[in-house]
Amino acid sequence: MNKLDLSGLSVLPSQVWGGIRLVPLVRGTPVEGLRLRREVYGSEYAEVETRPGQRYVSYVPHGFVADWSAEGLADGSADRRAKGGGAESAVYGTRLGGAAPPCVPLRAHHRLAKRLRARGAAERRLRFLPQHLALEGYLSLHFGGPSTAWDEWSAEALRQGLPPRAEAAYGGWRVPGLDEALRVFEIHPGQCGVLLYAADSLAAAFVVPHPEDYRALHATLIEDLYGEVIHQYAFFGGPVPEFTVRLGDGRGVRTLDGLRAAARAAEREWAEGHDALMAARLLDPSYLFERVYAMEGFTLWRFLPSFRRGEREQHIGEVITDHRGRTAYLKTFRLSDAQIRRGYLLSVLSAHDWDLDRASATLGDGRAELVRRIRDAGFEALVREGAERAPRRGGGGGGG
């Protein structure tokens, strides 16, 4: 699996409000056997709903989950400094089925951030929103720090891996115009998802298995996190035009049926144009999928983009697919350019076993430049003082 498959969902004409465009996605038939629940707390999470003769696997999207119990730590993600029971932990995003979700233990850094937030000093850093944890957790989980203890990496980097970072994201309510756009949006019958554009640039995709789920969760889009670019586009971008239907001069139209056919063709034209022009950057590129959980024929994945330079639009997200690989649930987050750069830098370093010389050779500029980039990217703590100069390589390198 390396691509998103939105088959079964068809695009309907967009609804525009100011700079925000919402494109409804409609399913002919809802996905069987999977439903979405809005809110889950404590030990009540992820029950299996049953009806006579029918078995439901319920899943919980990350936007709504925060597990503060110590339970999750037992099978928590591999973290070298996981404390024992009683530590705070948070769920990594979406999960499937009845098993306890993998949790990240939260460290003192997080508490600090929380306090800062309480004073209102850093309210843009929504560290405790689970969706944000999914983002940050994913980046740090994947790139677990230097695997080889080269001299230039600091002792802390070797011991802890990447320090937990804060990635700025904007709550939906801070994206100008999004609240009104969501309020006046008219949900179609059968609608199971939406593609959200700010200034005609794809901000997020949201797909659920059942129309009723969508109706219940439509308003929660305002509580989701959106990338920095989206905030900027919505803030500075003007109103976007509606793609209104054009039937031309109607010369070929002789009967009412002809008129009807022309109207249908215009609608089809919009859907094709949209898929080719606007959603292509989400659907075309290949992603790196990581399987998180599988149950009852459904698989929960989270995915990363290529981080290749030159691709303007890169999304991370999570998706649940059915046994045929079709999307039942999808939620994406648009990365900013800085975030793409950081992802790229880390992936290059990781690909070269964190060897600065080899990595800088791949990147095409010198070692000093690479160290500068690492520092600029916010990984100051990773590199030692004087890492710009090549150290003497001897027997002391080795084992990570």
Place this chain on the structure above:
Amino acid sequence: MGKSAEAAEVVADPVAESLADLVAAEDVLIFVNAAVTATGQREFRSDAAGQQLSLAFLHEYVQVNYRPVYAAALALDINDHNAALIIQRLLRTSGEVDAEQKRREGELIAARLAVLPPQRVYRLFRALRAAKVNNRRTRAIQREWLAARPDLGLDAVKYREGLRTAVRHTHLPPGPAEGAKELGDFLFEPKKRTRYAHPLLEAHRRAHYEQGAVYELPFTVAEGFAARHGVAREVFLERIAPRMTRLERLRTQAATSAVASAPRADLASMPLTRLALYVLSLSLDERSRRREELTGALRASALRAAGPHAGSWGEVAAVLDDSYSSYGSGVKRRRPLAVALGAHYLLAALAGSYRAHWTSGRADALLVRPWGASPVGARILDALEGPPERLVIVSDGWDNAPPGLAGEVLRVWRTRLDPARRTSVVHLNPVYDADGLDVRRLAPSVPTAGVRDAEDLPALVEIAQFAEGRTGLAELQSYLDRRVERFVAARRRQGGDRDRDREGSR
């Protein structure tokens, strides 16, 4: 230079005049549309401040540029909010016109005040006071209106603050000589007397300590006293029932329905749009349970609204908007949908044969709810099947599935399939679009009129014909003159009698 300009003027004159004429006619129609629909309240897609700002601009613009038309709008079916605004503006700037125009304005104002609900008029008087308008003409108008009130004692109890403000502002004696002293004491020195000759004033005095007297007062006043005496709500509603107005009875229907002995509101006698609003306020279950009663009432009310026109419209198709936006807003709850529902029953009464097409595709009109997108274009295609003699579209003008299809369908239909205009199409819009300074149109070729009450539909269809952009100011002016004549004459005939319906009498 002067010479050449003159020459150019002579050449361009007829064209310029007719163009100016068309523009003027359009301006006037825009204003009428706004004055019918806008109430300065929040709508689905714009907030109250935006609505008020937009409306204030239109008032200013029309008042300055087309003053006679501005006054004449009082004779049309504009809503009470705008009527009060127009009267206030006319009185504030009466120095700007000559005596003849003043006389005509005075007649129109008096006629309109006579049909405005009293609480609106008292609010207008308060606004006049706040604006420091106290010229001779304003005083005369207020004196005349107060003199025509059937019972100032009732007003003193029910609209105490309003009457007090009016009397204080105009320095008029409150009412006829014999009761004026007593009324004056009631308004300004209530502690002075221990007895009143007027039964309502006396009841109001006694109600302070005697529960029995509460039930002699009007409902709104009694409500306060009942709360003060700690009377249980059900007991109060049951005993006050005979003193309620129709609308109050309708409003408290849900609470009183548990009490078997309480008289039920006579639904069939309600105005159509009110009734539609009431029906929409009920749950779907209750609507289907009381299907016969509600449908019967809606039909009866529609038949009454249709009056002599019933059954005269031939083959009619309607496209009615029940998309999510027809919910309106928290302050105008389900208003657009109620207008569509009222129009549905009214058109059924007006038409020889009638077919309705709700945007949701629903067939059962009684169970409509604001839900889903607005595929107006697709429904228009369905409705043109036939084709009918008339097509009436009731929609807020937002056509989003897909956007703009309705306009394109209507345009191609008109140019390619029906150039002979066998089908007349009219669009009625219940929502004022603050940004567009007009009600939103579906297509330039289709006349659009604002609508507030479904009952006004026949008159609006008439006025909408002017909105096709091909009629000049002269025709519009003569239409307005006819309406004004009719309006003022009706008032003369009634001899200043209140419109019982508007006042909400029992």
